[in-house]
Amino acid sequence: MTVDAALGKLVVSALVVSLIRIFNAINRIALFKGFKRFPETYLVPKRPPNPRKVTVMVALHKEKEESIRVTARSIMNQEYPKELIEVFFVVEPDDYETIEAAERVAQKMREQGFNARVVMSDGKLKYKAHALNCALKEASGEIIGVYDADDEIDPKQIAMAVALIEEGYDAVGSRVIRHRENVIGRFVNIETIVRHEAMLPFYRKIRKVTQFSGEGFFIRKDVLEAVGGFPEKLTEDSYLTVILFEKGYKVAHMRSYVKEIAPKGIIAFIKQRMRRALGRLQAAGRAITSNMPIIRRLAMFRLLAGSAVVVMASIIASVFGLRYARNVLAESIEAAAHYNPIVVGIIASIPPGAYLLTSLASFYLMINSYFSGDYRRARKFMALRYALMLPFFRIFEGLIVIRAIIRRPKKRYKTERR
Numbered sequence: 001m002t003v004d005a006a007l008g009k010l011v012v013s014a015l016v017v018s019l020i021r022i023f024n025a026i027n028r029i030a031l032f033k034g035f036k037r038f039p040e041t042y043l044v045p046k047r048p049p050n051p052r053k054v055t056v057m058v059a060l061h062k063e064k065e066e067s068i069r070v071t072a073r074s075i076m077n078q079e080y081p082k083e084l085i086e087v088f089f090v091v092e093p094d095d096y097e098t099i100e101a102a103e104r105v106a107q108k109m110r111e112q113g114f115n116a117r118v119v120m121s122d123g124k125l126k127y128k129a130h131a132l133n134c135a136l137k138e139a140s141g142e143i144i145g146v147y148d149a150d151d152e153i154d155p156k157q158i159a160m161a162v163a164l165i166e167e168g169y170d171a172v173g174s175r176v177i178r179h180r181e182n183v184i185g186r187f188v189n190i191e192t193i194v195r196h197e198a199m200l201p202f203y204r205k206i207r208k209v210t211q212f213s214g215e216g217f218f219i220r221k222d223v224l225e226a227v228g229g230f231p232e233k234l235t236e237d238s239y240l241t242v243i244l245f246e247k248g249y250k251v252a253h254m255r256s257y258v259k260e261i262a263p264k265g266i267i268a269f270i271k272q273r274m275r276r277a278l279g280r281l282q283a284a285g286r287a288i289t290s291n292m293p294i295i296r297r298l299a300m301f302r303l304l305a306g307s308a309v310v311v312m313a314s315i316i317a318s319v320f321g322l323r324y325a326r327n328v329l330a331e332s333i334e335a336a337a338h339y340n341p342i343v344v345g346i347i348a349s350i351p352p353g354a355y356l357l358t359s360l361a362s363f364y365l366m367i368n369s370y371f372s373g374d375y376r377r378a379r380k381f382m383a384l385r386y387a388l389m390l391p392f393f394r395i396f397e398g399l400i401v402i403r404a405i406i407r408r409p410k411k412r413y414k415t416e417r418r
Contacts, residue, residue, distance in 0.1 A: 041201040042175070042255035045163030052162055055086045055141030055221070057119075059128050059214075060149055065101035067149040067261075072105045074153035076112055085158065087116035090135045093123040128214070129236035133229040136221075145218045152259040153216065160254045161218035170223045170249040174216030180262040184269050187393045188262040199303070200253065207299035210251065212241045216258035223249060235279025238304055242283050245300065246290045273397060274404035280304045281405075 058071050068089065075087060087109060089102035102118045109116035119138055121131035132146065143165055145158065154160075157174060164172045175196040179189040204210045214237035224230070227247060231239040244251050263269040284305035288297050 041204040041253065043164060043172075043252050044255050045160055045167065047163065049080075049159055049163035049166055051081050051084050052143060052166075053084045053086065053141040054080070054143045054145055054158055054162060054218075055088060055139035056145040056147065056158070057088045057090050057132055057135050057139075058147050058149065058151075059132060060089055060091050060095070060098050060102055061128070062095060063098050063101065063149040065104060068098075068101055068105045069108075071147050071149055071151045071153070072109055072116075074151060074155075075147075076109065076114065077155050078153070078158045079155050080158040080162070082112070082114050085114060086139065086141050087114055088119045088135045088139070089116070090119050090121065090131045092126060092131065093120045125232060127232045127234075127236070129230035129232045132236075133232070136224065136229055139221065142221055143218055144221050144224055145216075147215050147258070148260065150261040151215055154256040154258070157216060157254075157256045157258075158218075160256050164252060164254055165218065165220060168250060169252050171212070171217070171219040171244055171251045173210075173212035173218075173251075173253050174256045174258050175253070176213040176215050176258045176260055178260045178262040180264065182264070184264075184266060185262040188269075191393075203299060203303050204253065207296065207303075209245060209296055209299045209303060210241070210253060211303055212237050212251075212253075213258075215260055216256065233279055233282050234275050235283060238280050238283035239286060242287045242290065242300060242304075245296070246286075246292055270400055270403075273400045277401040277404045 056075060058068070058075075060068060072087075075085065076082070078085065087106070089106055091099050091102055093099075099118060099120070106116040106118055119135040121134045124130070136144065143162060145161065147153065154174070161172050161174075176192065177189065177196065178192050179185055200210055214235075217237065223244075227240070227243050230236045231243065233239045241251075263272050281304075284301045287300035287304060290297060292300070
């Protein structure tokens with residue numbers, strides 16, 4: 001490779017990544033504006049619900065008893081008639097410890113007057129969605145709700161979901177805020193705040209699309225059966241979201257929350273993100289090939305897979321840029337006389353520099369806006385520290401996405417918190 005060719009490719013790669021990052025920064029600043037302008041995208045029912053029977057499915061896989069009890073306590077604390085709540089603890093037939101723990105928790109709930117029992121998957125396919133579909137066959141509720149273990153649930157959530165469905169919505173979701181008192185947990189916490197308080201309201205208001213999480217999700221049983229049940233994919237929540245939009249169903253997010261435990265360690269986090277990356281890419285592929293209007297298809301693709309694609313593009317272009325810089329600097333003394341190594345080094349730093357600076361600015365704006373007000377100042381300082389480090393966290397996540405694409409994860413349950 002000649003010096004001119006190497007330097008030319010270096011400049012092109014730097015410009016491409018810079019344009020990607022500038023576009024992404026503009027998008028994020030638009031999200032920041034959306035955060036302040038579109039709080040009404042999270043709905044509150046206009047009137048109390050007329051009681052309907054609800055089947056709540058709690059998907060369990062390799063769970064400790066205390067984790068199951070956290071969700072069970074939240075269900076028992078719901079401000080909704082307990083005789084109208086049917087609770088299924090959905091387990092795999094060979095997960096013996098979880099079955100025993102779930103049986104004990106179900107017995108405690110029955111003692112409190114709840115209709116709770118353990119329902120086993122047929123074990124043919126170890127997707128969370130497959131287990132839920134097995135339980136769906138036994139559900140008697142008009143509305144289906146889904147949770148995981150370790151979920152702390154807003155006490156009004158079931159009542160709000162039923163009321164919104166009575167107002168004409170076919171499916172409703174909630175804000176899922178993940179947290180844990182460690183470094184990974186704090187990054188995940190900031191990430192979910194950005195997603196639910198800025199990104200989703202913006203997309204819901206401007207592009208008329210959204211994305212549901214697999215916890216705090218409620219759907220009419222007849223609608224779920226009409227679309228073939230839960231899609232048996234790596235991320236059934238994202239894929240089902242696409243199907244609901246594709247079929248023209250009316251969906252919304254309610255102003256209610258679920259607090260969930262983030263992955264405990266780095267290995268659990270990597271496994272979870274590998275599955276999520278592949279699952280969202282599956283859902284994004286369904287969205288882009290659907291019969292929705294082209295603008296909605298592109299918006300859905302950007303919402304599901306855009307961040308991963310942008311981070312991957314930035315990393316790959318940065319690597320190539322640094323590679324070309326090395327080639328330039330390794331050329332002969334004659335080349336060095338024509339091309340100042342300092343200038344070449346500055347050009348090589350443009351791709352990672354553009355990524356970091358634009359990300360720092362946009363994340364800082366959103367987090368600074370979210371943690372406004374005197375009563376949040378203590379948390380604001382902590383949040384801003386992690387927000388400023390979030391671009392590096394995103395780079396790490398981008399490497400995980402690349403790893404996931406190269407080598408698909410073997411496990412199919414997406415929940416890994418241990």
